[in-house]
Amino acid sequence: MLRIESVTGGYGRTTVLHEVSLEVPTGAAVALMGHNGAGKTTLLKAAVGLVRAKSGRVLLDGEDVTGLRPSARVKRGLGYVPQGQQSFGDMTALENLQLVGDRAGISEMLDLFPALKDLLGRRAGLLSGGQRQQLSIARTLLTRPRLLILDEPTEGIQPNVVAEIERVIAELTGRGDLTVLLVEQHVGFALRTASAYYILESGRITARGDGGSEAHDHVRSQLAV
Numbered sequence: 288m289l290r291i292e293s294v295t296g297g298y299g300r301t302t303v304l305h306e307v308s309l310e311v312p313t314g315a316a317v318a319l320m321g322h323n324g325a326g327k328t329t330l331l332k333a334a335v336g337l338v339r340a341k342s343g344r345v346l347l348d349g350e351d352v353t354g355l356r357p358s359a360r361v362k363r364g365l366g367y368v369p370q371g372q373q374s375f376g377d378m379t380a381l382e383n384l385q386l387v388g389d390r391a392g393i394s395e396m397l398d399l400f401p402a403l404k405d406l407l408g409r410r411a412g413l414l415s416g417g418q419r420q421q422l423s424i425a426r427t428l429l430t431r432p433r434l435l436i437l438d439e440p441t442e443g444i445q446p447n448v449v450a451e452i453e454r455v456i457a458e459l460t461g462r463g464d465l466t467v468l469l470v471e472q473h474v475g476f477a478l479r480t481a482s483a484y485y486i487l488e489s490g491r492i493t494a495r496g497d498g499g500s501e502a503h504d505h506v507r508s509q510l511a512v
């Protein structure tokens with residue numbers, strides 16, 4: 288469903304990604320790991336269209352979207368949750384959801400993220416990091432993406448919320464109606480959530496394999512400096 292073929296790109300004259308290829312099959316979750324500065328966010332942005340590929344191709348459901356701007360990719364079913372649990376801080380959690388979804392959609396999201404039910408009237412800026420992360424994911428899911436791209440969904444959030452996010456991803460991919468690409472530093476979470484992983488180092492894919500706990504040691508050794 289998402290195919291990145293030999294993409295080279297970066298910012299201005301700075302090349303960050305060097306002939307990166309990666310594939311996320313329909314209905315699967317794939318984790319992208321690597322050290323700080325390896326280019327993980329840049330690769331996600333290349334998938335979203337926020338970073339232009341100087342060479343190579345990005346395909347969504349077999350269609351070449353390399354020349355398409357982000358909004359056109361969103362129309363084709365892509366949803367992006369950037370790093371940092373962003374939402375409109377002065378608006379309530381409910382208002383943040385109402386900007387994107389109708390009543391039925393919001394009710395579905397509250398079933399998926401029950402913790403948000405009691406927080407609807409609270410200003411998003413006053414929520415904890417974990418609560419804001421759930422709100423950001425819910426808001427993106429309200430756009431009904433078929434491909435969800437998450438940048439470090441567990442960064443700086445408490446373990447009980449990490450478990451909630453893990454459950455939601457498993458539930459949605461388990462239904463077969465969502466494909467997920469996530470950047471993740473938390474190896475345990477990444478390998479439990481994803482059926483395959485890629486490791487990016489200095490803008491190049493240096494390892495890939497299947498997810499699951501048996502990959503844990505291999506991934507850790509790959510990530511060790």
Ligand SMILES: Nc1ncnc2c1ncn2[C@@H]1O[C@H](COP(=O)(O)OP(=O)(O)OP(=O)(O)O)[C@@H](O)[C@H]1O
Binds near residue numbers: 301326328
């Ligand atoms: N907007 C930008 N303009 C110029 N260079 C950038 C920009 N954003 C990132 N970079 C550079 O691109 C390289 C890769 O950054 P990127 O954020 O993709 O890495 P990352 O693997 O996601 O790291 P982190 O885990 O710290 O988020 C870094 O050297 C960074 O300084």
